[in-house]
Amino acid sequence: MKASSSTSKPSAKYHHGNLRQTLLAAAKQMIAADGIESLSLRKLADKVSVSRTAAYHYFDDKNDLLCAIASDGFRQWQQLLKQSEQQNQTERQKFEKYLVNYMVFATHHPEEYELMFGRCIWKQAKCTEELQTIAHGTFQHQVDMMAYWQSIGLVVGNNPLRTAQIIWGTLHGIAKLFIDGVYVDDTRAEEIVKSALPMFLVPKD
Amino acid sequence: MKASSSTSKPSAKYHHGNLRQTLLAAAKQMIAADGIESLSLRKLADKVSVSRTAAYHYFDDKNDLLCAIASDGFRQWQQLLKQSEQQNQTERQKFEKYLVNYMVFATHHPEEYELMFGRCIWKQAKCTEELQTIAHGTFQHQVDMMAYWQSIGLVVGNNPLRTAQIIWGTLHGIAKLFIDGVYVDDTRAEEIVKSALPMFLVPKD
DNA sequence: CAATCAATCTTGACACTGTCAAAATGCTGG
DNA sequence: CCAGCATTTTGACAGTGTCAAGATTGATTG
Numbered sequence: 163m164k165a166s167s168s169t170s171k172p173s174a175k176y177h178h179g180n181l182r183q184t185l186l187a188a189a190k191q192m193i194a195a196d197g198i199e200s201l202s203l204r205k206l207a208d209k210v211s212v213s214r215t216a217a218y219h220y221f222d223d224k225n226d227l228l229c230a231i232a233s234d235g236f237r238q239w240q241q242l243l244k245q246s247e248q249q250n251q252t253e254r255q256k257f258e259k260y261l262v263n264y265m266v267f268a269t270h271h272p273e274e275y276e277l278m279f280g281r282c283i284w285k286q287a288k289c290t291e292e293l294q295t296i297a298h299g300t301f302q303h304q305v306d307m308m309a310y311w312q313s314i315g316l317v318v319g320n321n322p323l324r325t326a327q328i329i330w331g332t333l334h335g336i337a338k339l340f341i342d343g344v345y346v347d348d349t350r351a352e353e354i355v356k357s358a359l360p361m362f363l364v365p366k367d
Numbered sequence: 368m369k370a371s372s373s374t375s376k377p378s379a380k381y382h383h384g385n386l387r388q389t390l391l392a393a394a395k396q397m398i399a400a401d402g403i404e405s406l407s408l409r410k411l412a413d414k415v416s417v418s419r420t421a422a423y424h425y426f427d428d429k430n431d432l433l434c435a436i437a438s439d440g441f442r443q444w445q446q447l448l449k450q451s452e453q454q455n456q457t458e459r460q461k462f463e464k465y466l467v468n469y470m471v472f473a474t475h476h477p478e479e480y481e482l483m484f485g486r487c488i489w490k491q492a493k494c495t496e497e498l499q500t501i502a503h504g505t506f507q508h509q510v511d512m513m514a515y516w517q518s519i520g521l522v523v524g525n526n527p528l529r530t531a532q533i534i535w536g537t538l539h540g541i542a543k544l545f546i547d548g549v550y551v552d553d554t555r556a557e558e559i560v561k562s563a564l565p566m567f568l569v570p571k572d
Numbered sequence: 573c574a575a576t577c578a579a580t581c582t583t584g585a586c587a588c589t590g591t592c593a594a595a596a597t598g599c600t601g602g
Numbered sequence: 603c604c605a606g607c608a609t610t611t612t613g614a615c616a617g618t619g620t621c622a623a624g625a626t627t628g629a630t631t632g
Contacts, residue, residue: 407617407618407619408618408619408620409617409618409619419619419620420619420620420621423620423621428619428620429619429620
């Protein structure tokens, strides 16, 4: 019998309550604390006070769980993007904000970022349908924005896909060098990306 | 008793011969075939027909072995760089060659590249002294080249370190997006980096 | 040449991992 | 109250890195 009986927690009614969400939350917390590689399903189960294999009713696999976390990460990123786009700013400001946002998100959620864009999931080609879909949507959105910024003469180049790949590459590269510990001082990330900005902009008249 | 007695192989004289080199070579072959994450010391030992723990006489650790592979990778990269620098070309051509070389090296040795610059080693801060040294030398060389290219007005910017960080970031990012399987068509890597080139160059008069 | 030594390699063991099959538990509708 | 079903647990297995202790073997020295 669990301690949380009767009417203590509103969402705890069935066996555990909603184990899936609890597992996801705990897993996120654990990877944030100790990194992806030191997350084990058994330690996770321990932390949630549940049996070793309980998670297998909600996730096919360890990989499946990681994909779910990555998907959540994409949702979080999309929401942040949407908020930022609604701000009343010049396009130039929006573009800069996009770059900085990307960097801040990546360095503040390094483990989620790794799951979203790292080898762990994509390399092994074991990517959930859900993740595939939401990730592709995000990529497409990037390309669309780039196309627009090029069309109004803000960003260099005339091939949106190609330009998006390069600019994204730059952001991704700098982010990963920080996240993976090759560059050490996280706080410089924003500074660096800002000094990269002029390379992407069409020179003013 | 081993089968390779008498004078069959020239390098097989002691117990095994030179197990260290054999292990390194076999390990490189295995990660090239199946990726870093599916390399196990036991399978490696099997492949070399040696006991599970034999490797521990030459490497402290699995991590230590991976560091050794990474170090070899840096030596290979440095050699490639040196060769390329001796070619008789304009500085502009050398710069372009540098970018393309980086990309080709990364995409042709993806697993070694991951060990050299990836989270696997750097994130966990378990980096050999040897690796630390040779890696730092490579970074410094990059910065020095960038300083020179800026001084002759070839490359944009006037802060060599900052510029090196950004350009390296771009290369690294694009390389990793390919290596990790986010971008799929490896053959486009060179094309992409070439179209990024103009962003780094000072416009001609 | 023979005995000792140190380098090299193997065996045994342990804790930890992901994952499957089968059993047990507890809620819910009839 | 009971059957059925969703949910969770127990048992088991193969695989992993790594340590301690023993076995092998080439080299060294009296």
